[in-house]
Amino acid sequence: MLPRYEEQLDHLREMITDILKTTYLASEVSLEAYQRQDDDLFMQSVSSLKNLQNTANDIDNEIIKTFALFGPEAHELRLLVAYLKMTNEIVRIGEGIKKYSRRMKEHCESECDLTPVNSTIIQLHKSTLTALRLIYECYADLDGCEIEEFYRKVMVEESKNDDLFSILEKEILEQIISETELATQYVRVLGTLRKLERSCDRSVNIASLMLYAQQGGQMHVYS
Secondary structure: OOHHHHHHHHHHHHHHHHHHHHHHHHHHHHHHHHHHOOHHHHHHHHHHOOOHHHHHHHHHHHHHHHHHHHOOOHHHHHHHHHHHHHHHHHHHHHHHHHHHHHHHHHHHHOOOOOHHHHHHHHHHHHHHHHHHHHHHHHHHOHHHOOHHHHHHHHHHHHHHHHHHHHHHHHHHHHHHHHOHHHHHHHHHHHHHHHHHHHHHHHHHHHHHHHHHHHHOOOOOOOO
């Protein structure tokens, strides 16, 4: 592999590492905002992601430039395709975090009583955050990351996340039954919390792409 090509790959990895870190930290701030009921922190989370799409476009353009300039071989092509699809998943996670932060700020100020589900919401968010952290840490140290073990850990968090969301659905349904006048608002709360559940699903997609980039085989991203 040519030195310039290796430098370009290193550059791409740095860019993706940075966007992963930004997304992870935004989710971390959003969790703190909910725990502290802090409007400013909710908006800080949103603000930190304002350039996410532009950054992702820059990464994708760099990937396309790499295709054009270097004519990568099969195994290198696999890596670049994985990178290209990863940026899409990261952006969708980031957009979900922005919507979650905005909406949770509104829900915390509404008449909805989230106290009965507070603990489960926090656990759901922590599970999503753990999946993002695992991805960021593995990607930041790809040479030292045991990719199969990492993938299993992300899958464990996704399974835990699904279970927690199922519990939340049941708990919020009970609140809808007891507070029918606020039914619409509680349904919106559930829709907002689904953003966390989907973020964890997308983390699995990224982990799958990282596994594919390293080991090859067939790409499995859609479910």
